[in-house]
Amino acid sequence: MSAAPPAPTGIVIGVPRETQPGEARVALVPEIAAKFAALGARILVERGAGQSAQFPDAAFKNVEFADAARVWAEADLLLKVQPLTPEEAGRLQAGAVHAGFMQPHNHLAAVRVLRDRNVTSFAMELVPRISRAQSMDALSSQAAIAGYKAVLIAANTLDRFFPMLTTAAGTIRPAQVLVIGVGVAGLQAIATARRLGAIVEAYDVRSATRDQVKSLGAKFIETGVTAEGAGGYARELTAEEKARQQEVLDARIAVADAVITTAGVPGRPAPRIVTRAVVERMKAGAVIVDILAENGGNCELTRAGETVQHGNVRIVGPVNLAAQLAYHASEMYARNLYNLLSPALKQGVLNFDWSDEVFAGTVLTHAGQVKHEPTAKLLASG
Ligand code: NAD
8 A cells, every 4th residue: 555645744825815906916826836836835825816817726736725714824925916904914823924015104004013923024015126136026027017008008098090000091190109207117118109100209317218218219308317316216306307307308298199107216206297287288189198196196187097188188097007917917926926935945944044135125024023124114103
């Protein structure tokens, strides 16, 4: 008689269904579940967790399904997309590990619960922006999706073609698209608008983006203002710099058919770049898609989750664009999580090397402490 296979003893990776309205993504996809299992973990997924991202339960192999209560109670490592509520943080086992987007400055009450329950939490927003960590960078993977979707929304909203067309009914001139902010989302927006045949101009305060813009076949708008900040991010501009930037940009906004705004400054509300006054100078039928809508908007008239009609211009303020491409967004996000966490998982045991700058930089709470200095300060002052 052959011996029964040994009972699996590795950590339990728990994946609940996302519950925030409009959230269709899931933190684990079948491909990555198999990879975590190969490292000795047991996978416990809430029934139907992947359904809205087109990963039905049947697509997962070697995964156990359970109700939400069991997933939260048994997870040694809980993977999620949206930030934990304080109530969810309280459902985790004391001493468990958690990874997901956490937006700590907006979710201080949950951070407090995680700290007090000795949870080791990793905030995906904090993954250091170094070359080695690019494969773990969920802000980038999801921003690329937002840039792509924003252009599709613009094309769909505009009453004109994007490409130049030569038809029996005459020649159609290509649309003029302006992309403001050339980070990860902006670059994808430029590439997508180009693929659709538009003439694309782009602008960013970081002059390093000039060559990137040109390499995608778009024109870089020179305003004479540069604002390189720390860590490859932009800094806030002075009043004088803003005025100079505004004058040059306004002239370009006024002639665009579609404006895609993607300009962010980390930890700050979105800079106001498109004013009401310039919207009133825009062409009839022009469209603005403002992907910073949830963060206050780059356009003065943006309202998150709404399309505002101002005169002859429509301003679209989409929220959670990545969730609108849930299949690939989930796949990329799950890979980011795997690339971050798998170096710590061997034979079913999690062990973090805190001398690794990626773990040290991404950890939010550990051993009863808030490790991320700005969040610790916010908690102390609250
Ligand atoms: P982001 O979302 O913070 O901002 C988007 C863009 O808006 C940035 O390019 C920023 O310069 C620009 N911006 C800010 N204020 C502006 C203003 N007033 N006017 C015009 N543009 C303005 O940026 P992001 O997409 O997260 O990327 C920021 C940088 O980090 C980029 O250089 C990117 O290449 C780099 N990055 C590095 C890594 C890595 O090495 N692992 C990963 C991702 C991004």
